[in-house]
Amino acid sequence: MNTSPISLYIHIPFCAKKCPYCDFNTYARIEHLFSPYISALNLEIKQWGQLLGHPPVKTVFLGGGTPSYLPVKLILSIIDTVFHAFDVDTNAEITLESNPRDFTPQHAKHLSTSSINRLSFGAQSLNDNILSILGRDHDRATLIDAYENAKTAGFNNINLDLIYGVPDLTSEIWAQTLSEAIALHPQHFSLYCLTLEKETPMYLALETGKLPRPDEDLAADQYIHAESALAKNDYIQYELSNWSKEDYSCTHNLQYWNNLPYLGLGPGAHSFYSNTRFSNLKSPTQYIKLIHQWILESNDKPFLHHLKNNPLIADFEVIPKNISMAEYMFLKLRLNKGITNDEFHSIYHDRFTNVFAKELPSLFEQNLIFWNKNNLCLTKKGRLLANEVFTSFIGSYLQDTSN
Ligand code: SF4
Numbered sequence: 509m510n511t512s513p514i515s516l517y518i519h520i521p522f523c524a525k526k527c528p529y530c531d532f533n534t535y536a537r538i539e540h541l542f543s544p545y546i547s548a549l550n551l552e553i554k555q556w557g558q559l560l561g562h563p564p565v566k567t568v569f570l571g572g573g574t575p576s577y578l579p580v581k582l583i584l585s586i587i588d589t590v591f592h593a594f595d596v597d598t599n600a601e602i603t604l605e606s607n608p609r610d611f612t613p614q615h616a617k618h619l620s621t622s623s624i625n626r627l628s629f630g631a632q633s634l635n636d637n638i639l640s641i642l643g644r645d646h647d648r649a650t651l652i653d654a655y656e657n658a659k660t661a662g663f664n665n666i667n668l669d670l671i672y673g674v675p676d677l678t679s680e681i682w683a684q685t686l687s688e689a690i691a692l693h694p695q696h697f698s699l700y701c702l703t704l705e706k707e708t709p710m711y712l713a714l715e716t717g718k719l720p721r722p723d724e725d726l727a728a729d730q731y732i733h734a735e736s737a738l739a740k741n742d743y744i745q746y747e748l749s750n751w752s753k754e755d756y757s758c759t760h761n762l763q764y765w766n767n768l769p770y771l772g773l774g775p776g777a778h779s780f781y782s783n784t785r786f787s788n789l790k791s792p793t794q795y796i797k798l799i800h801q802w803i804l805e806s807n808d809k810p811f812l813h814h815l816k817n818n819p820l821i822a823d824f825e826v827i828p829k830n831i832s833m834a835e836y837m838f839l840k841l842r843l844n845k846g847i848t849n850d851e852f853h854s855i856y857h858d859r860f861t862n863v864f865a866k867e868l869p870s871l872f873e874q875n876l877i878f879w880n881k882n883n884l885c886l887t888k889k890g891r892l893l894a895n896e897v898f899t900s901f902i903g904s905y906l907q908d909t910s911n
Contacts, residue, residue, distance in 0.1 A: 513566040513597065514781070515763040518549070518586060519774030520572040521792050524609070528643040528709035529702060533776030533790045534573040545792055546582045548799040550589040552773050552820070555803055557593025559814060560771075560781075565594040567601045567760035574630075576606035580618045587623055601626055601759040603667075608646040611654030616661035626758075627658055628667040628698070634685045638677055641719070643710075655692055665756060667696035672734070673727030674702050675719045682730045686737045695756035699734050699749055701727050728892050735888075748842045748886075748894055765839050783832065786815050786824030795820060829856070833863055838898035841877070846885030860884070867900045 519533070522545075526536045557563075568590055575583065583604070590596060603626040604619065611629075633639050634648045646654075658666060668689055672682055689697070702722060704711040713719040735745060743751040747765060750758065763770055764780075772779045776790040789795060798819040805817065815824040827835070833856055840847035849859040861868065871877045876890035876897050890897055 512769065513564040514560075515567040515569070515760050515768070515770040516553075516565055516590060516594070517760075517770060517772040517777055518553070518568065518570045518575075518590075519772065519777040520570060520575040520578060520605075521545070521775055522572065522577050523574045524577055524607070525643075525645045528713070529704055529711075531705040531708050532573065535792065538792065541792055541796065542578060542582060544796050546578070546585060548796045549774055550585060551799050551803055553586070553589045554593045556771055556773065557590075559811075562593065562595050565590070565596045565600060567603070567763060568596070569603045569605075569760040570624075571603075571605045571628075573605075574607045574610070575604050576610040576615070580615065583619065583624075584622055591623070596623075601665075603628055603758070603760060605630065606654070606658075608651040608654035611657050613657045613660070616654075616657040616663070620661035620663060625663075626665040626667070627663050628669065628696075629654065629658075631668040631689065632671045633674070633677075634688045635677075635681050638674055638681060638685075641675055642671065652692070655694075664695070666694045667698055667758065668692070668694045669698045669700065671700050671702050672730040673722045673724075675714070675722050677722070677726075677730070679726065679729060679733065683733060683737070686734060690737065690741050690743075696752040696758060697738060697743060697750070698758075699731070699751070701731065731892065746844050748891055762843075765842050767836050767839050782811055784812075784815065784824055784826045787822050788820050789822040832856075833860070834901040837864065837901045841884070841886055841890075841897060842894070844885065846880060846883040848882050848884070850882070864901065867903075871897055871900060 521534045522538060522542065523530075523534045523536050526534070568587070570583070570586065587602070600623075602624050604624045605628045608629055608631065629651065630644075631651050632642055632644055634651065636647050639647055655666065655668075670685065670689060704714065710719065714721050734751075738745065738751045743753060744757075745751045746757045747761070750761065752758070767780075769781045770779060771781060772787065775788055775792050775795040778785065778787040789798075802818050802820055809817070812826075815821050833852075836852065836855070837847065837860060840851075847860065849861060852858070852860040852863075856863070868877070871890075874889075875887055876893060877884055878887050878890075879885075886894060886897060
């Protein structure tokens, strides 16, 4: 059994309103499930804690969905259950994803008495027209109030999510949004390019011409502008989409990018543990219905038994070595510090320069990767075309598995 510290992702599948660009496993108008859902979730947390022998936990991330939409007492009951079921580090990073609309002074004050020590606000923009195109249920003023309420309540590790590459988002509006966001002095920024899955309402609006299609070159320019504006203000880019002040990188997300173990709890949540990736079924109602069945039949069985016989698990895969190596490469290359042959060797007993001897030369030739002393890193161009780099590693294992 794994005894190195793990991270916990806890999924809250509720939102006040479904945003038209969102394809996450989250639902509006199921508030009647708040209490039964949290009871089921707390059972799952307890059960995994027991099955894994109360392992050490270094980060807890309540994401969604909109965790801040829950009544505070339910949020506190989740945190309490986690602390009883796992050996949570005294310095653990505990993040709550928050919608600005929820962050009233009372809510902020009440949450500040808990162990939550990091907030991640889904700000997305500081321009009311762009917020309305994104179908958000908050405006600029609400975000600024929420941010001030959080600071007044004592939160001093705050992330703002912003989205670029949005229809009608001009370079001027983006520059203005960034400069206003920087002026708030958050410790961390996550910047995402708008990507749309086919079934989302916004995808349909673009397809039918109801919204102008975002220009890919303009989106790339917005990313480049953000790199320079954030660097000028002492934000360190440590990952493709993430910047922070010194010592404020997100430990939870670093766990993913360093290919370290994490447990996802709640419907649709993904886990990586004991070299196995697995995920829960997506439906919150099915999840609530099936949790007791799993609890009843799950004691004293080995780890893989739980994955095979757990009615909550939608799928699982023990990762073969060639896939694991490819995943490791593209996860680590997301980080600005890149990857060393020594790190790779300590896990796979081989050098990545041997394993990927076929793929690397062409990536160097295209100026997508470079050596920074002993670390292989993405170039500036590689950061813009990261998917091409990652596909080259995945392509190599797809070829291997088809042979
Ligand atoms: S608030 Fe976040 S999770 Fe909820 S629908 Fe909007 S984008 Fe999706």
